[in-house]
Amino acid sequence: MKSGLVLCVLFFSLVACNKDDGGGEYTATPVALDIPQLFADNILPPVLPMDNPLTEEGIALGKKLFFDPILSANNTQACADCHRPENAFSDPRRFSVGIDGSLGNRNSMPLQNLAWNFDENFFWDGRSVSLEAQILEPVINPIEMANTWPNAVASLENDPEYPLLFEQAFNASQIDSTLVSKAIAQFLRTLISSDSKFDRFLRGEVPLTPQEENGLNVFMDETKGDCFHCHGNPINPLWTDNIFHNNGLDEFFTDRGRSLATGDPRDDGSFKSPSLRNLAFTAPYMHDGRFETLDEVIDHYSEGLVYSETIDPLMKKVSEGGVHLSPEEKADLKAFLLSLSDPSFINNPDFHN
Amino acid sequence: MKKIAILLSIVVTMVSCNNNDDSSDPITGCMDENSLNFNPLATTDDGSCEYPTVAFTFTQDWDGSAIQNADFDVTEYTNAHGEVLTLSKLVYLISDITFTNASGDVYTAGDYNLVDVREGQNLTFTPSVALPMGEYIVSFTFGFDDEDNSGNYPDLNSADGGWNVPMLLGGGYHYMRMEGKYTGATTFPVEVNFQYHTIRAADNTTSPITLTDTSFDVNLGMITIGENTQIEIKMNVAEWFKNPNTWDLTQLYTMLMPNYDAQIMMSENGAGGVFSLGAVTQ
Numbered sequence: 001m002k003s004g005l006v007l008c009v010l011f012f013s014l015v016a017c018n019k020d021d022g023g024g025e026y027t028a029t030p031v032a033l034d035i036p037q038l039f040a041d042n043i044l045p046p047v048l049p050m051d052n053p054l055t056e057e058g059i060a061l062g063k064k065l066f067f068d069p070i071l072s073a074n075n076t077q078a079c080a081d082c083h084r085p086e087n088a089f090s091d092p093r094r095f096s097v098g099i100d101g102s103l104g105n106r107n108s109m110p111l112q113n114l115a116w117n118f119d120e121n122f123f124w125d126g127r128s129v130s131l132e133a134q135i136l137e138p139v140i141n142p143i144e145m146a147n148t149w150p151n152a153v154a155s156l157e158n159d160p161e162y163p164l165l166f167e168q169a170f171n172a173s174q175i176d177s178t179l180v181s182k183a184i185a186q187f188l189r190t191l192i193s194s195d196s197k198f199d200r201f202l203r204g205e206v207p208l209t210p211q212e213e214n215g216l217n218v219f220m221d222e223t224k225g226d227c228f229h230c231h232g233n234p235i236n237p238l239w240t241d242n243i244f245h246n247n248g249l250d251e252f253f254t255d256r257g258r259s260l261a262t263g264d265p266r267d268d269g270s271f272k273s274p275s276l277r278n279l280a281f282t283a284p285y286m287h288d289g290r291f292e293t294l295d296e297v298i299d300h301y302s303e304g305l306v307y308s309e310t311i312d313p314l315m316k317k318v319s320e321g322g323v324h325l326s327p328e329e330k331a332d333l334k335a336f337l338l339s340l341s342d343p344s345f346i347n348n349p350d351f352h353n
Numbered sequence: 354m355k356k357i358a359i360l361l362s363i364v365v366t367m368v369s370c371n372n373n374d375d376s377s378d379p380i381t382g383c384m385d386e387n388s389l390n391f392n393p394l395a396t397t398d399d400g401s402c403e404y405p406t407v408a409f410t411f412t413q414d415w416d417g418s419a420i421q422n423a424d425f426d427v428t429e430y431t432n433a434h435g436e437v438l439t440l441s442k443l444v445y446l447i448s449d450i451t452f453t454n455a456s457g458d459v460y461t462a463g464d465y466n467l468v469d470v471r472e473g474q475n476l477t478f479t480p481s482v483a484l485p486m487g488e489y490i491v492s493f494t495f496g497f498d499d500e501d502n503s504g505n506y507p508d509l510n511s512a513d514g515g516w517n518v519p520m521l522l523g524g525g526y527h528y529m530r531m532e533g534k535y536t537g538a539t540t541f542p543v544e545v546n547f548q549y550h551t552i553r554a555a556d557n558t559t560s561p562i563t564l565t566d567t568s569f570d571v572n573l574g575m576i577t578i579g580e581n582t583q584i585e586i587k588m589n590v591a592e593w594f595k596n597p598n599t600w601d602l603t604q605l606y607t608m609l610m611p612n613y614d615a616q617i618m619m620s621e622n623g624a625g626g627v628f629s630l631g632a633v634t635q
Contacts, residue, residue: 041505041507042505042507042510043507043510043511044507044508044511116511118511217521220519220520220521220522221521221522221611222522222550222608222609222610222611223608223611226608228514228515228519229514230514231514232514232515233515233517233519234519234520235505235510235515235517236510236511236514236515236517240514241513241514241515242514243513243514266425266426266427273514307541307542307544309544310426311546312441312546313441313442313532313533313534313546313547313548314532314546314548315546316546316548316607316608317607318542318545318546319538319540319541319542319545
């Protein structure tokens with residue numbers, strides 16, 4: 001045993017020597033994503049692109065970039081200004097305001113569990129087909145950060161800290177937009193929420209209240225809420241299908257949604273189902289933030305549905321406006337929905353500047 | 354570095370010496386007589402066995418008229434009861450493709466395939482089953498039988514927002530989600546949404562919940578399996594509304610999952626001739 005140990009030590013010394021001797025290429029420190037057990041047990045593994053492996057340095061750089069206004073044209077706006085940690089990385093304003101005061105036309109989406117968006121369609125209309133591609137857009141959107149990539153990259157190159165950080169994260173002597181998006185994507189993939197009361201209930205740690213339990217049943221009952229066909233169920237911890245639906249908001253569309261990305265008129269008025277996780281923190285609701293409260297959202301599905309040609313067949317009793325939940329069922333449903341809130345996610349110091 | 358090299362060479366020498374000590378060299382090759390490249394002389398299986406490839410393709414039609422992506426939300430069909438309808442979604446699960454030969458040998462991989470017609474996903478499927486060439490009765494299960502339905506499948510839980518069925522509705526997995534709109538109302542809007550979802554029949558008004566396995570076996574008949582065989586499985590969607598139960602969509606259009614009797618009827622219609630064997634090519 002002793003000789004084995006000696007051999008081991010010898011071996012490691014040799015390897016260590018080797019590293020110094022060979023002048024081998026520098027690589028950043030790999031990080032394994034901490035996958036919650038509920039996710040590992042029940043759904044597919046996260047989407048982690050081979051060409052952008054998670055590293056300590058990459059995640060740290062992505063976090064710094066996320067909270068730094070340096071990417072905007074006039075150094076006034078960071079990603080985090082419209083994706084606020086305390087709002088599960090969404091914006092409490094109906095429409096975010098760009099650097100020159102321009103208003104957006106959609107509500108900022110929360111950022112959580114993004115590595116489990118298996119189809120990798122990002123934005124309300126799914127027009128970006130990877131997280132890395134999505135990140136490239138707000139920087140140059142004239143009503144958001146209104147920058148150009150050459151300008152953003154020049155700002156980073158001229159910064160006293162960033163060149164070294166990019167070197168440490170990517171072994172790169174030159175910064176470019178691809179590396180910026182890769183770093184931010186790495187940080188975003190670490191934004192995992194898996195500790196809501198309902199998660200803890202599933203882990204057997206806490207009971208639900210009778211009201212929450214009733215609400216769960218309203219959610220799962222096809223004759224009542226039937227929320228699960230789009231928003232998942234207890235063994236799909238994402239609480240979204242990440243698929244596009246016309247959920248009966250309007251008869252006519254001022255924003256055509258998914259069809260803007262696909263060019264297919266059958267997608268008119270369809271938007272991605274958002275996750276219900278953390279919705280206590282993500283008001284206002286819908287792609288255009290038209291509902292300020294959860295009650296308004298529940299009322300919409302219960303009696304506010306509006307017919308249009310592309311309305312999703314999952315919308316029930318459209319001619320009557322919906323399934324007409326009783327006030328008690330609505331209150332129960334709301335109690336259940338609030339159990340999907342994960343305060344540890346919005347308070348996680350790793351996710352704050 | 355030098356030390357490692359010396360150490361390595363010693364190890365390698367020892368290993369090679371070992372080999373030389375053996376009385377006879379092993380003959381490597383495929384040792385499975387069911388394979389295409391069975392080597393009767395082989396004494397060590399080297400994992401090189403090759404088997405016939407059987408690829409299934411899934412096609413869908415409405416009484417013979419093919420259903421493609423462009424037909425969804427657009428092409429109008431008339432069901433046996435007379436309702437005019439369009440389809441928005443057609444996703445279904447098949448499992449346990451099984452090959453049985455004349456001597457009663459049964460080959461099955463016990464795997465499954467989720468076909469998404471509109472999105473064109475999984476329209477071909479090659480079960481991972483190692484079987485010799487020959488004549489087989491080929492069959493499969495529509496949906497999951499009770500045994501398979503009790504499993505937990507991360508890929509299915511992740512598909513289409515969660516292909517599984519909430520415990521409240523009996524648990525297990527959906528067999529099919531067919532959705533669309535039919536023209537039925539006399540006042541605006543004349544289009545009515547329908548959700549023809551098939552699952553294991555569950556009556557949750559009883560305690561405990563009454564569950565009936567409504568998956569069904571489809572027998573495609575005798576098929577010759579060669580080295581490379583393609584088998585077309587056809588689904589005639591019109592049959593879901595036809596036989597033996599003429600489907601009155603104006604009554605049975607929504608909330609069918611918890612409707613025990615409706616699930617039994619859907620299963621009867623499914624088994625009544627929805628699936629058939631299409632082209633077999635070698």
